[in-house]
Amino acid sequence: xxxxxxxxxxxxxxxxGTYQDGDGLVLRVDKRGGAYWVLRLQRDGKRQDIGLxxxxxxxxxxARQKATVLRKAVKVDHRDVLAEKKDEAAAKVxxxxxxxxYHSENEAGWKSTVYARQWLASLENYAFPKxxxxxxxxxxxxxxxxxxxxxxxxxxxxxxxxRNRICAVLDYSHAKGWRSREAPSGNxxxxxxxxxxRQVKVRENRKAMPYVALPGFLTAxxxxxxxxxxxxxxxxxxxxxxxxxxxxTWSEFDLESRLWTIPAEHMKRNKAHIVPLSDEALAVLAKxxxxxxxxxxxVFPGVAGKPMSDMTLLKVLRDMSxxxxxxxxxxxxxxxxxxxxxxxAVVEAALAHKTPDxxxxxxxxxxxxxxxxxxxxxxxxxxxxxxYCLGVATGADKAxxxx
Numbered sequence: 001x002x003x004x005x006x007x008x009x010x011x012x013x014x015x016x017g018t019y020q021d022g023d024g025l026v027l028r029v030d031k032r033g034g035a036y037w038v039l040r041l042q043r044d045g046k047r048q049d050i051g052l053x054x055x056x057x058x059x060x061x062x063a064r065q066k067a068t069v070l071r072k073a074v075k076v077d078h079r080d081v082l083a084e085k086k087d088e089a090a091a092k093v094x095x096x097x098x099x100x101x102y103h104s105e106n107e108a109g110w111k112s113t114v115y116a117r118q119w120l121a122s123l124e125n126y127a128f129p130k131x132x133x134x135x136x137x138x139x140x141x142x143x144x145x146x147x148x149x150x151x152x153x154x155x156x157x158x159x160x161x162x163r164n165r166i167c168a169v170l171d172y173s174h175a176k177g178w179r180s181r182e183a184p185s186g187n188x189x190x191x192x193x194x195x196x197x198r199q200v201k202v203r204e205n206r207k208a209m210p211y212v213a214l215p216g217f218l219t220a221x222x223x224x225x226x227x228x229x230x231x232x233x234x235x236x237x238x239x240x241x242x243x244x245x246x247x248x249t250w251s252e253f254d255l256e257s258r259l260w261t262i263p264a265e266h267m268k269r270n271k272a273h274i275v276p277l278s279d280e281a282l283a284v285l286a287k288x289x290x291x292x293x294x295x296x297x298x299v300f301p302g303v304a305g306k307p308m309s310d311m312t313l314l315k316v317l318r319d320m321s322x323x324x325x326x327x328x329x330x331x332x333x334x335x336x337x338x339x340x341x342x343x344x345a346v347v348e349a350a351l352a353h354k355t356p357d358x359x360x361x362x363x364x365x366x367x368x369x370x371x372x373x374x375x376x377x378x379x380x381x382x383x384x385x386x387x388y389c390l391g392v393a394t395g396a397d398k399a400x401x402x403x
Contacts, residue, residue: 234281
């Protein structure tokens, strides 16, 4: 028999303290007027205090009955009741919700807005399709490995970043009480050579299509118009990076002035970049405009009018059985320009590269864009590159820096 009675419980409500009923069942009354039942048990040599509920809403008889059920669960069935309660709470918080909250709480302290955007975008592209709607408490090593396996060898750096970011969200979820365990360790089941295959240690530059093959490739690319193919074509014709073309909106383009102003937040160096548009690039934009979605300002939309995934462009190449990487087209452009004798400074400006020499960076402030009446070296460069990609011979008009 327990030590407490219904009368004793009622009297205890006015006197803060701890009241033992026996066999681990305890009534706690705090100074603020709160009163609740707690079951104290030993599991694997460690004490566990399991909250049963408010004593103002649960009678002594109900508390004893609930305590009996939990004692059997712990002592006879060897269940970890506290972990189960945490998992029940975690079931209400999906991985997408946890990742979004983690991102919003931490992005202000990250090194740049570009990094903050890329951090969440990597999970949106690779993790959310499989893990987004899963409760954080149910995600296991096997689930994470299923996300990483398709990209582990293809884009190893990105794959490792995704792994680390998934684990960061799961550790955050554990700290919030949404998950009973910390994330699987990168030195455990998620380590290369264990749950995941070993990545090739000898790294090569991203494979670039030889520039001599570009005119033929673009002819094949244009045979089946799609937003993905149009985006890849504009990327080639302008020499920009993948994210700059994927995130492009119509408001960035001044078609009359033939200029594309890429905002700083879309750029790797977090600095706005102006791209002169050739006739060929304008033709691509005209095709995209014909397919334009009225509800979206994104030039090359993906699902629901949002920017397309960075895997979309790579998929275009794979569907065409091309073994090259999207970023490699910048190398093809650089090789072509070198063969044409274009000054390095003009090419570096076209690629939005940082000038490595601090003195040159301080004094060389020209953009090589010129004026509408006198087009600069970069305008001539992109025009010549566009003609080359269309299959027209170049070499007559070199892009030289202004005097």
